[in-house]
Amino acid sequence: MELIQRYLQAVKFLLPRAQQDDIVKELSEDIRSRMEDKEAELTRPLNEIDQAAILKQYGHPLIVASRYRQPPFQHLIGPVLFPFYWFVLKTLLWIALGVCLLNSIALLTSGEPLRHLLNGTLAFAHTALPAFGWVTLLFGVLDFLEGRLRLLDRLNRRWDPRSLPSLAKRTQVRRSESIFGLVAGTVYIIWLLAVPYYPFLIFGPAASALRLTPVWHQFYIPVVVLALAGLAQSAVNLARPDWTWLRAATRLVSNVVALIILRSILHKTYPFVTAIADKGTTGAHYETLAATVNICIAVALAGTGIGLFIGLIPNAWLCLSELRRFFQGRAATASHTS
Amino acid sequence: MCIAQWVLYSMTIEPNLFENLRMELRRGSLIMAVLAQLRTEQYGYTLRKALAEHGMVIDEGTLYPLLRRLESQGLLVSEWREEDKRNKRFYLLSADGKAMLKQLLAEWKSIDSSLNGIVKG
Numbered sequence: 001m002e003l004i005q006r007y008l009q010a011v012k013f014l015l016p017r018a019q020q021d022d023i024v025k026e027l028s029e030d031i032r033s034r035m036e037d038k039e040a041e042l043t044r045p046l047n048e049i050d051q052a053a054i055l056k057q058y059g060h061p062l063i064v065a066s067r068y069r070q071p072p073f074q075h076l077i078g079p080v081l082f083p084f085y086w087f088v089l090k091t092l093l094w095i096a097l098g099v100c101l102l103n104s105i106a107l108l109t110s111g112e113p114l115r116h117l118l119n120g121t122l123a124f125a126h127t128a129l130p131a132f133g134w135v136t137l138l139f140g141v142l143d144f145l146e147g148r149l150r151l152l153d154r155l156n157r158r159w160d161p162r163s164l165p166s167l168a169k170r171t172q173v174r175r176s177e178s179i180f181g182l183v184a185g186t187v188y189i190i191w192l193l194a195v196p197y198y199p200f201l202i203f204g205p206a207a208s209a210l211r212l213t214p215v216w217h218q219f220y221i222p223v224v225v226l227a228l229a230g231l232a233q234s235a236v237n238l239a240r241p242d243w244t245w246l247r248a249a250t251r252l253v254s255n256v257v258a259l260i261i262l263r264s265i266l267h268k269t270y271p272f273v274t275a276i277a278d279k280g281t282t283g284a285h286y287e288t289l290a291a292t293v294n295i296c297i298a299v300a301l302a303g304t305g306i307g308l309f310i311g312l313i314p315n316a317w318l319c320l321s322e323l324r325r326f327f328q329g330r331a332a333t334a335s336h337t338s
Numbered sequence: 339m340c341i342a343q344w345v346l347y348s349m350t351i352e353p354n355l356f357e358n359l360r361m362e363l364r365r366g367s368l369i370m371a372v373l374a375q376l377r378t379e380q381y382g383y384t385l386r387k388a389l390a391e392h393g394m395v396i397d398e399g400t401l402y403p404l405l406r407r408l409e410s411q412g413l414l415v416s417e418w419r420e421e422d423k424r425n426k427r428f429y430l431l432s433a434d435g436k437a438m439l440k441q442l443l444a445e446w447k448s449i450d451s452s453l454n455g456i457v458k459g
Contacts, residue, residue, distance in 0.1 A: 026402060027402065029426055030398055032424070057397075058399065068402075
C-alpha cells in the first residue's frame with residue numbers, strides 16, 4: 001500500500017490547499033475500493049505491479065489534480081483578455097525592437113565598430129524580457145479581477161449596440177495630399193539643386209559674407225535622394241491611392257534615414273558655416289555673424305532631430321497597421337480559397 | 339472504393355476529432371446521468387459502477403470533480419459516513435437538484451425530438 005500513499009502524496013501536493021485533505025480522502029477510498037474488487041477478481045492480494053497498473057488507469061498526478069482546479073485559477077490570462085494582452089505585448093515588443101535596431105544603426109553609421117551593432121541588438125533582450133514580464137503580470141491581475149468582480153458581465157449589462165464605432169472607411173491616400181506632396185516636393189528639389197549655385201537661397205543677403213563648410217557636400221546626395229523618394233511616393237500614390245502601405249513605408253524609411261543623416265551632421269559638421277575671409281572690421285563682423293548663425297543652425301537641427309525621433313512612433317505605428325491589414329487580407333483570401 | 343474513401347477520410351479528418359466531438363456530446367448527458375442516478379444515495383465508487391452498468395462509463399478523474407462542482411452549485415448534498423469500517427462520502431440529489439433534473443430532462447427530450455426531426459429531414 002506504500003505505492004498508493006506515494007501516489008496520493010503526489011496528487012495532494014498539486015491540489016488547491018483548502019480542498020487537499022477532502023479530495024485525497026475520497027480518492028484514497030475510491031482507489032482502495034477498486035483494489036479490493038480487483039483482489040476479489042484475482043482471488044489473491046495485489047502485488048506492486050497490479051497496484052501500479054490500477055494507478056496508471058487513474059492517470060498522472062498532474063492530470064488528476066488539474067481536473068479539480070476551477071476557474072479563475074486555471075489560466076493566468078483567460079480568453080476574454082487574451083486578445084488585448086497579445087496586442088499590447090506585440091506592440092511593445094515591436095517598438096522595443098525598432099528602438100534597439102535604430103540605436104544599433106546609429107552607432108554603426110557614426111563609425112562605431114560592428115561589436116556595438118551586436119550589443120545594441122542584444123539590448124533588445126534586456127528590454128523585451130521585463131516588458132513581457134510586466135505586461136503579463138498586469139494582465140494576469142486584470143484577469144483575476146475580471147473573474148472575481150465579473151467586470152465583463154457588468155459591461156455586457158450596460159452595453160448599448162448603438163455605441164459601436166461607425167464603419168471604418170476604406171483607407172486611401174487623398175488625391176489632394178498626393179498633389180500637394182508633388183508640388184511641394186518639386187519646389188524643394190529645385191531649391192536643393194539650385195542651392196550650390198545660388199547661396200543666396202540659403203543665406204539671403206548674408207550670402208556674400210557666409211558659406212557652408214565643405215563637409216556638407218557628403219550629405220548633399222543623400223538629402224536629394226530622400227527628397228526624390230518622397231516625390232516618387234506622391235506620384236505613385238496619385239495613380240494608386242489604395243497603396244497606403246507605400247506612404248507608410250516611405251515615411252518610416254525617410255524618417256529613419258533622416259535621423260541617421262542628422263546624427264552624422266551633428267557629429268561631424270561643426271562649424272556649419274564659415275565667414276568669407278576679409279580683413280579689417282568687416283571681417284570681424286562676419287565672424288560674429290557666422291558664430292550666431294552656427295548656434296541657430298545647431299538649435300534648429302537639434303529641434304528637427306527631436307521632432308523626427310517623436311515622429312518615429314506614429315510612422316512605425318502606421319507601418320504596423322499596414323502590415324496587420326496585409327496579413328489579415330492574406331488570411332481572408334486563403335480562407336476563401338480553401 | 340471504400341478503402342480509397344477511408345484513406346481520404348483519414349488524411350483530411352483530424353485523428354482525435356471524433357473522440358473530441360464524442361466527449362463534447364457526452365458532457366451534458368453525463369451531468370443528467372449523475373443527477374438521475376443520485377436520486378438514491380451513493381458514494382463515488384458505487385455510483386461509477388452503477389453508471390457503467392447502464393452503459394455510461396465515466397472515469398474517476400471526471401466523476402469526482404463533477405460531483406464537487408454539482409455540490410458547490412447546490413444540486414447535490416454530501417456527507418462523510420462510516421460503512422464497512424471505512425469512511426465514505428455519500429452523495430444525494432438535493433431539492434434544487436431534483437428541480438434541475440426535471441428541467442434538464444424536459445430540455446433533453448425537446449432536443450431529442452428536434453434532432454430526430456432534423457435528421458429525418
